[in-house]
Amino acid sequence: MKNIAIFASGSGTNFEALVQACENGQIDGKVVLMVCDKKNAYVNERAKNHNVPSFVFRSKDYASKEEYEELIVEKLEEYNVDLICLAGYMRLCGYVLLKKYEGRIINIHPALLPSFKGAHGILDAFNYGVKVFGVTIHYVDSGMDSGKIIEQRAFHYTEGETVEEVEARIHEIEHEMYPEVVAKLIKEIWKWKEH
Template identity: 50%
Template sequence: MNNQSSIKPDPRIAIFASGNGTNFEALVNADLPAPICVLVCDHADAPVIQRAKRHQVPVILSVAKKGVSKAQREQRLLQDLAPFHVTILVLAGYMRIVGETLLKVFPRHIINIHPALLPSFPGRHGIEDAYQAGVKVTGVTIHYVDGGVDTGEIIAQAAVYRSEQDSLASLEAKIHAVEHQLYPQTVSQLIKKGVL
């Protein structure tokens, strides 16, 4: 970000994803007030890469390698991102903890979606953990990313009610349906307000 000038750059989005990419798809299909310039993925065979190709969104692979530290990998990623001039990182099923290297460059401009009502059930198994705990209400949280695991300031939440009939699969489907509405709406509002 340019500190020499008070002119704020136009918002430009990079989406980070690791898996299937249904939230990536929901964001691409939404009428966001900023362009999605690139997908960052940490798995070379993740289905989200095919989705990006279908939508003609460029892909940066940032795969963890032995002997390469998180800081080194993120430094390389910043170099790869530079030509896209992105200002916002939107994590959509990205299964890595973001390190200091990215946090310093994008302060309060990295957001994440989590399939539970934080601070309950953080971590990568939020849906299963809530299901196993037998809670009647779970949901979706959108939050700023900090150095912890799902510990950043909460931006938006939506409840998802679990019925007696719900299996883990049906609860997961309900949660994903809410994610696909809430995430694009929230990203859009934050950009329109000039927060991102």
């Protein structure tokens, strides 16, 4: 069983999906830590509800990204974290985190990368008028949504759908896809690095 940390900045629906998948045995792992950069984010309540320890920080309380990432790494080591899943974490991972965990950090993005990177992937794709939307899970590197793609799922736009309806379809795919991919990585694909 692998120890999983989830990084989030928002409501935490993907956090919920991953925790439940661990609890019901779909994922051979346990969520041992939740890291959040917003103290008022609802994901903090979800972590409490599932008795998942959390590390909550405000970036402006630190002199640099390196400083708070060093604290995050200490927490990850304390909980013997094997895999980091970003789930709506709205910060780029810096050198400190990547040096220790590169190849063991994955992210879910609500668009078909490499198109529509960044925080507004759904709205950007919608405004561009794409006819195929989707979700990407990828490894995390130092760029924005630029790491190697692990899995993608797509669906065709139905004429007349609102952006809210498209977003709901994307979230539905995310909540099914993220646990499936994490389970597969842990069981079949993951090549755990020696440290």
